[in-house]
Amino acid sequence: MITAIKTCSQVVTHMSIAFGLAYLLTGSLALGGLAAIIEPILNVALLPKHEKTWHAIRHRYAGTRFGLAAVAGEKVSQTLLHISVAFAVLYWATGSMAFGGLLAILEPICNVIVLPIHDRLWERLRTRLDSRGGAVAA
Numbered sequence: 001m002i003t004a005i006k007t008c009s010q011v012v013t014h015m016s017i018a019f020g021l022a023y024l025l026t027g028s029l030a031l032g033g034l035a036a037i038i039e040p041i042l043n044v045a046l047l048p049k050h051e052k053t054w055h056a057i058r059h060r061y062a063g064t065r066f067g068l069a070a071v072a073g074e075k076v077s078q079t080l081l082h083i084s085v086a087f088a089v090l091y092w093a094t095g096s097m098a099f100g101g102l103l104a105i106l107e108p109i110c111n112v113i114v115l116p117i118h119d120r121l122w123e124r125l126r127t128r129l130d131s132r133g134g135a136v137a138a
Helices: 002-026 029-061 067-094 097-137
Strands: none
Touching: 002 029, 002 067, 002 097, 029 067, 067 097
16 A cells, blocks of 8 residues: 555656646746646656567676666666656747756756655655554564
8 A cells, every 4th residue: 555655656746846847947837737747647658668678678688798788778768768758748838949958957857856755755654654563463
């Protein structure tokens, strides 16, 4: 149950970052809301295809000198995918390359900073709940 709640919280956090940045850039609640909905949906739709492709590449080069490069390539590719989606959504919504470019840079940076903090907080909560469960059972 905690895992499902944590996942929902991650989605809300991601959407809040997209909304906040789009709103700050454009001053429009509508465009902020649009970015908060479309950007995560596109990432969720594209990421499984991306992971499947890179799984095949990693499997092909496992045990070779290119194995580590394949892992690094996947992370770089995933970052570029995320940046491209963020850019495309705000460019499509505003017609401004400047706004699209700013969102493409700022949104992944904010996610890289905020989401690990989010995950640490949830792990602390999980640890606290597990220790209480053990104490109750004893």
